[in-house]
Amino acid sequence: MDKMTHTGKLLDIVNRYYELQLCYAELKAFRATEIEHDILNNSFIFCDGDTDKLLFRSSWFSEIDGERTFIQEVIQACRKIIWRYSDLWLSHIAYPFKRRMRPQVARSLINITCPESEATILDPFCGSGTTNAEAYLCGLNSVGIDIVPFYTYMSEAKIRFFEQEIIFNPIASENNGHPLLDVIHAACTLLKTKFKYEKRASEIIELQRIYFDQIRAKLRSHGKTEHKFIVGTATDIPFPAGHFDAIVCSPPYGSAIKYEEENPGPEKMMEIPDELKQYQILTKDEESWKNLMTDAFSEMHRVLKKSGRLAIIIGNQKRKGEIVDYVGWAREKLTSMGFKPLYQFTELISSTGTRNILNDEILIFEK
Ligand SMILES: C[S@@+](CC[C@H](N)C(=O)[O-])C[C@H]1O[C@@H](n2cnc3c(N)ncnc32)[C@H](O)[C@@H]1O
Known part of the structure; x- marks a missing residue:
């Protein structure tokens, strides 16, 4: 046949x-x-x-x-409200987090590392929660860890968008305290974007209405999923060995950006808890970056199930005219820990908001 x-x-x-x-x-x-x-x-x-x-x-x-396809329906629905956001959709639009993953790439990495249903994805450097929101939109469970409290708050708020109605009416002073409103507020005031808070909030509410009307039913038919966010460190992941089906992440690398300066939130929520400060992965000094990343890689290896896959985005940097080969170092380190390299793709990145970074490399491994 x-x-x-x-x-x-x-x-x-x-x-x-x-x-x-x-x-x-x-x-x-x-x-x-x-x-x-x-x-x-x-x-x-x-x-x-x-x-x-x-x-x-x-x-x-x-x-x-x-x-x-489902994603085409999502994109078409969003274009009715905010036509210019061609590769951002739904709650991803709330905050323009610098150095985040493209939602489409995060979605694809989830699929490549975890084609199964009823699985749990980990992003141990969740930032604005792109991986988690896409896991939600793939009907999968997720866990997000970040060392900055505001980023886990933002990631959780982006999931709440899918589940709880946002009520906001500045004229009637109505506001139901939906956490995504704080995120939009931070984007519009602290980040000094060109967006006006009230306008952006009403656009997101309009997107939510469309999501509730046209898209949610499809997701519901795939069952309820769970999403958990932890203020913590990727160097000490609070889960047992073999807990996760897949890991998708983009850790800090190079002195690409100072995340907190370029992705601000309310002052109190930007404070890293004292006991975690020493684990923040910064790149002032290459040696300490490598030490902390080694610990994070070994934790990822521990919490990933046997034959589970890891997708990681990392890039090389140009420093004082020299190329610092973070990608080669990471590939070798991960391989030495027992990860088998499967694919490597080069993602061209725009120069906006990114200092001295060459291309990003997408590396995919299997345990
Ligand atoms: C490149 S960003 C992640 C962006 C994310 N993929 C997104 O799409 O929004 C890297 C993140 O790692 C976080 N980070 C730094 N050190 C960390 C650590 N030890 N454990 C967990 N997260 C850490 C930073 O706060 C930052 O949010």
Whole structure:
């Protein structure tokens, strides 16, 4: 009998080589075979594969065999409100966190490392919670750890967006204290973005209404998920060995940015607890960066299940005219700890907000 072939049409925002590589790896993770890129028709042709799962979880297709994917519905819904945010959606729009992962990339890394359902993903450097929000939108559980309290607050608030209605009416002085309002407020006031708080809050509320009306039902049919956030350190992950199905993260590297200066929040919430301060991964000194990262890598290895996958984004830096090879160091260190390298893709990054960073590298390993 002839094999059934499928056609996945790429989203209109897909145009870079590494995106096609991620798409290919994602198809493989969902057990597609005979995968071909049909360049002239902007699509992939493949056999086999779990097309139901791909319709729900794909990061790169707008349609599969003529049926709209979940992510295409999300993107279309968001464009009705904020057309210019082509690769940000829903609660990701609340705060423009510098050096965050692109949600689409986080989503794809979740799929490549964890095609299973009913699994739990860890991001031990969760920052603004991109991985966690995408895990939610893939119907998976997640845990996020960050050393800065405001960042875990923000990550949790972005999940609450999916579950609790935001009430905000400046004229009637109505405000139900939804945590995402604090996050939007921080973005608009402390970050001095060009956005006006009231305008941004009402856009996010409008997005939430669309999400509740059009998108939530689809997610609900995949069951309820759990998301936990911890103010802590990646060098001491408070979970037993083998607890996580996959890990997706982008740790601090290079003296790329000073996270707290460039991603501010209310003063009190930016204070790192005293007992954690010594573990904050900064890069003033390469040696201490390497020591803390070694501890974090070994914790990641411990808490990952056998054959579980790790996706990590890290980049090289140019310092005083010399290239500092963080990527090579990380790859060697992880390999020496028993991680087997599977893929490496180069993500071109924009120069905005990033000092002295060359490309980011996406590294994927298996335990
Ligand atoms: C590149 S950012 C992560 C961005 C995130 N992937 C996102 O999409 O928003 C790195 C994060 O690591 C955090 N960090 C620094 N040292 C840490 C440590 N020892 N344990 C956990 N998080 C730490 C920083 O506060 C920062 O939020």
